[in-house]
Amino acid sequence: MELFTVKDFIVYNNPCFSCGENIIFTFGGAINPVINGNWCAVKLVTTYSSSLTLRVELSSNKFEINGDIYQFKKYLFSNFPMRLMSRCSKCKTEIRSEAVEFDFNKRIIKPFKISDEKLIVREPDMMYHILSVGSHSRIEITDIKKGISVLSIDVNCPLNLARIKTRENLIKKLKTYVIFS
Numbered sequence: 807m808e809l810f811t812v813k814d815f816i817v818y819n820n821p822c823f824s825c826g827e828n829i830i831f832t833f834g835g836a837i838n839p840v841i842n843g844n845w846c847a848v849k850l851v852t853t854y855s856s857s858l859t860l861r862v863e864l865s866s867n868k869f870e871i872n873g874d875i876y877q878f879k880k881y882l883f884s885n886f887p888m889r890l891m892s893r894c895s896k897c898k899t900e901i902r903s904e905a906v907e908f909d910f911n912k913r914i915i916k917p918f919k920i921s922d923e924k925l926i927v928r929e930p931d932m933m934y935h936i937l938s939v940g941s942h943s944r945i946e947i948t949d950i951k952k953g954i955s956v957l958s959i960d961v962n963c964p965l966n967l968a969r970i971k972t973r974e975n976l977i978k979k980l981k982t983y984v985i986f987s
């Protein structure tokens with residue numbers, strides 16, 4: 807499976823393939839990173855007495871810590887696993903990375919894989935819902951007007967964005983599953 811840098815991950819589903827909205831990107835839980843040019847800054851801790859900010863250079867995946875490096879290591883330990891997440895607030899499509907690893911010798915975030923993708927497409931009559939984890943996918947298709955499930959199957963095939971690419975492709979592909987199920 808493909809390896810991602812932080813930058814790859816940010817642009818992977820931005821704008822959202824399904825509805826065109828700009829995604830909400832998070833780095834480790836509820837933290838809101840600030841992307842400014844070639845840098846992504848993540849405020850990890852802000853209290854009266856201490857602050858800890860992780861900065862990632864997007865072109866190289868190098869990181870630096872504004873604050874105490876031991877405090878950062880403690881933070882990583884107590885906040886494991888630290889994942890990247892991209893979520894669309896409109897259609898709820900959501901992409902999650904595996905736990906990211908920090909190489910403290912080279913000061914880089916190691917390239918990482920996607921853990922799972924939840925792709926959601928709403929049409930006027932149908933709702934398509936895919937959960938893709940590794941090479942497995944769960945497909946759910948619902949007829950919205952009739953309020954019934956049209957298809958609910960597991961397939962040994964990755965139906966992720968890297969393969970699907972567009973909303974139209976996804977719908978086309980899923981309709982073939984309906985025909986052959």
Ligand SMILES: [Zn+2]
Nearest residue numbers: 822825894897
């Ligand atoms: Zn969306």
